[in-house]
Amino acid sequence: MAGRQLLMTFPVTANSHTLAEYRARGGYTVLENTLHHHTPRDVTQAVADAGLQGRGGAAFPTGRKWSVVVPGDGQPHYLIANADEGEPGTFKDRWILEQAPHLLLEGMLLSAYAIEARNCFIYIRGEFDLPYRRVAAAVEEAYAAGWLGDGIGGTGFGCDIVVYRGAGAYVAGEASGLISSLEGKKSYPRNRPPRLTVRGLYQRPTVVNNVESLSNVTGIVAHGAAAFRAVGTEKSPGTRLFSVSGHVNRPGVYEVELGFPWRKFIDEDCGGVLGGKPLKAVVPGGISSKVMTAAEVETLRLSHEDLWSAGSTLGSGGMIVVAEGTCMVRLLQIMLRFYHHESCGQCTPCRDGTGWMHRILDRIVAGEGRPEDIERLYYIAKYNDGTTICGLGDAAGYAASGMLDKFRDEFEFWIAHKHSRCQGRIECPIS
């Protein structure tokens, strides 16, 4: 087990997601206690003191996000749980939605209490079927038991949660794109300023938090900020859920205490690389984070500061393990196909840049690459960085420049020899 655990604290059974079992584990007592004995300010303070960082990808401090919302400013506030988990390689929120939906609901109720939101939304990825059914059932159970609606726990606090299913756009997972989609529009992300916490859903202050971030709120409020900080590292408190896929023996969702050695996690928890192959690279947190080589994995710990110092990020926790013998050119081609397909087409650099990069990769793979292509890819990546409305454009550039930085020789090989150095394989070659 990779360090201490805060979320995966119960054995998963056929009924462990139900309200009855959640109550048996002490569910909703934190909420009840907080509503009776604490002010919204206390909750915000606890989350801020705990140093909880957003688990969706940007690792923005949750407390700081909330602090922008002014209590009692006379306008409605909204809270949205971002369950539009679409980053390739990421499926960790799915575990919470399927196995611990009430943990999310309790965390949302506490958060809604803190930011004075009467109406909350769960924007859930449209392709999620079981997670949707589990969450929708949990919301119904919570309404029936009086944990949602008016006068929760016999107090004056009321809160409604609407579960909304997305329609399949990756960019709707970006907070402002999500809001556009929730408003019934095309999921075009919005320019900042104004920040969403100033003008978000229906032009009102809106907090959009990742499912995992909100689920952590319950524990923070229950045990205090200090207890949360005691887990993890100083700059990355707490744990993170990692969804491990790719060439490992035991893929799946793991909870890892931040600061845990990366290589040890892959070797011990995930059972090592598939087929006993040597490790080639790991995409740490969804394909939008820069790929890390085996040597870097060896030395780094799984914490935000370690990955940032190495020029990448823990991102959304979607870890893709790549074994030796995998063709990185084909891998980048697949990544860029994704960005090209999912670019919303609103702003110029991403709309045209992602397609351009994808076509360059297609051409290289077709054996028609030119030596200038690598410089072109860098050029496109550079001018996508920081010039787009949302992070998708930047991310496509990071994926390309990260791969080129680390595995440039493979690209040069394919361009020069018109074939892959690794037989173009992306599946793990097991002899």
Add this chain to the structure above:
Amino acid sequence: MPDILINGQTVQARTGQTVLEVALANGIFVPYFCWHPQLSSAGNCRMCLVEVEGRGLDIACNMPVSAGMQVLTDSAEVKAHRKAMLQFMTLNHPVDCGICDKAGECRLQDYHYTYNGEPSKSFEPKIHSNKYYNLSSRILLDNERCILCLRCTRFTHEVSKSMALGVERRGDASNIRAAEDRPLDEDPYSDNIVDLCPVGALQSRQFLYKARVWYLEPTPSVCPGCERGCTVQIWHRKPEWRLKALDPRQNASIARVTPLENPAVNGPWICNKGRDLARIFERRRAEQAMLKGIPVPLVDAVDAARALIGAAHRPAALLSNWGSNEELAAFKQYLGAVFAAFVKRDCEPEPGERVEDDLLIRPDKNPNTAGARALFGEPVAMLPEGTDLVLVWGEGCDFANLPRGAPIIFLNAYLRPENGYADVFMPLSVQTERHGHYTNFQGIVSEFQPCFPKPDSIADAETLFMALAAPAGVRR
């Protein structure tokens, strides 16, 4: 009043303004495609990227000013990024400027030469898309040229409120398309999107392949379509680029009509009726004076009219509310004492025409009702009893309703069957051939200038009124 520094120059700004607005107001040009002063800020073209010291690059059109901020609009970084944005925009752009109506007034073309000037960095074949897509009965869309600035969709959502346009699909396959249940055809302001389009994607069917814009020049004028009196620019061939071999009428025809920005009256918009001024002014013209349908020289017609006026006891005049303030004043000055003068309505709304809305269109379809009312009072339906001579000026008068037996002096610009029934008919010049002013319903006076010379056999109404006022027998 926060002061900000742009390129080291201190400029004054108002709280709530954006850096782009402040820069443009102070004569510092920042290139932009999607931004428009009358539309919301979409911030999607990324052309107006500027550098803020300490904060890096961001778009100026969505950047609120704050005191002391230091903005650079021409740093090396900004210039490099502008080049890159133009590279992205022209990536799949067909660069068919040679056959594009927008060439010469195209932002993409201008910016390319100003800020980029380099060949494409792309080795990929261009992605082809629809050309001549039928957006409405008035507008064609070239998807290859479209840079998806969404000015047109925002116009239909925010200004004309027809919600007629949206974006289909996503990424570089995005296409502007018209809503099926709210066709763009029903939007009476649709042609504004052709002006709004910063590139040649939206093309007016009327103007398609009609002229290169650099052969044309605009003349300020006033749309006579309704009492709003929108100021417009009438585009016609420059005299030095006159066509020699073709029909000479081509040189005296309206190539297109665009709005002349006027915050007090119409802002930067006009309606589609204003675009179709050629339909009004280029009807078949009457160029021949007549006496009961028999062609005569104009001077003879004037003589005959003077004789009729001299013989009449109770002459009445039906005046045109398409007459300019100058013409109406001339009538009052020269003939006001002779005639009992009444204003008529020259034009009524046509079947199917939008009569009135909240944006520009007004129910009275005549340009100078207010100016005529100021001099001659309200329009009347019936002439007084005992009228023994009627002078009819302009259209919109059914001779059958005039007093039986009273001779008719008719002044009109267009070829109509009733011209021949009048005892005296005299052809008039039209608005595009003279100078004058109209007063709109708000009391705002706008000026129109002549675009074309008038035919020799035709007189202005002002001249005719003066001539009619002279005693019978005296030649002009």
